[in-house]
Amino acid sequence: MKMSVMDWIAWVLVIVGGLNWGLVGIFKWDLVAAIFGDLSAVSRVVYTLVGLAALYMLVTVFTKKQAA
Numbered sequence: 001m002k003m004s005v006m007d008w009i010a011w012v013l014v015i016v017g018g019l020n021w022g023l024v025g026i027f028k029w030d031l032v033a034a035i036f037g038d039l040s041a042v043s044r045v046v047y048t049l050v051g052l053a054a055l056y057m058l059v060t061v062f063t064k065k066q067a068a
Contacts, residue, residue, distance in 0.1 A: 007060065010053040017050035 020031050036043040
């Protein structure tokens with residue numbers, strides 16, 4: 001099965017979000033905030049994109065399961 005560009009973008013964003021949460025949980029260190037500033041406009045955009053990517057992947061998984 002070939003992944004679309006949107007699938008790849010969502011996959012990368014979810015991985016980034018997962019790694020960031022892992023860093024927060026283990027080391028109490030937020031990589032996104034360290035790079036872009038604590039709750040700056042850019043970091044909020046990154047957090048929003050990660051959340052939207054997770055929703056996209058969730059919807060994609062369930063719609064592809066029903067199609068199979």
